[in-house]
Amino acid sequence: MRKSESSGSPKSLLRQQYRRERHDRFMEESWLHILGAREFADVKIVASYYSYGDEPGTSDINQELIKRGVTVLLPKLLADNDLEWVRWDGNENSLAANGKVLEPHGFAFTDVDSIDVVIVPALHIDRSGNRLGQGGGSYDRALSKLRCWKIALVHHGELTSDPLPVDEHDQKVNAAATPDLIARFSSL
DSSP: OOTTSOTTSHHHHHHHHHHHHHHHHOOOOOOGGGGGSGGGTTOSEEEOOOOOTTSOOOHHHHHHHHHTTOEEEEEEEOTTSOEEEEEEOSOGGGOEEETTEEEOOSOEEOOGGGOOEEEEEOSEEETTOBEEOSSSOHHHHHHHTOOSEEEEEOOTTOEESSOOOOOTTOOBOSEEEOSSOEEEOTTO
16 A cells, blocks of 8 residues: 555545455456457567456466467566566466565566556556556556556456546556456547
């Protein structure tokens, strides 16, 4: 959670509610269909994430991208809560635990302008492309440095027409995917 955000703030309360709802209705599903989107047609480098718990699953997406010869980057959390991207070869045994998250070993990928697509986790997305994440601000800082197509993965019922609270630092995504569909946002 951001230091400036109190535990009783509207965003914090929404996160608590959305985490409970996600946990209560969690189902293993696949978001593999996103690889058929036109934005993935000629990708060379994709920044993704290694899902855990009841986050939208990325294992099959990441493995399929690697099978296609695409460079897959995973985030590594730094001491200041920023993210750096590290190339991952698909070997799950090469990941190290950082709390609940498994992260890659290796050197930071610094040519962020060459990233074609970034796949990000989210708790909820509204119809304007506003993403509610876990509250640390790490992804917002990372997304602000990327000029590529940004797609967030959410479960059924987590794409909403209700506007989410937005702070100045929050970064929008270009699209959101549920296990059944991709919603693109024209507000970016």
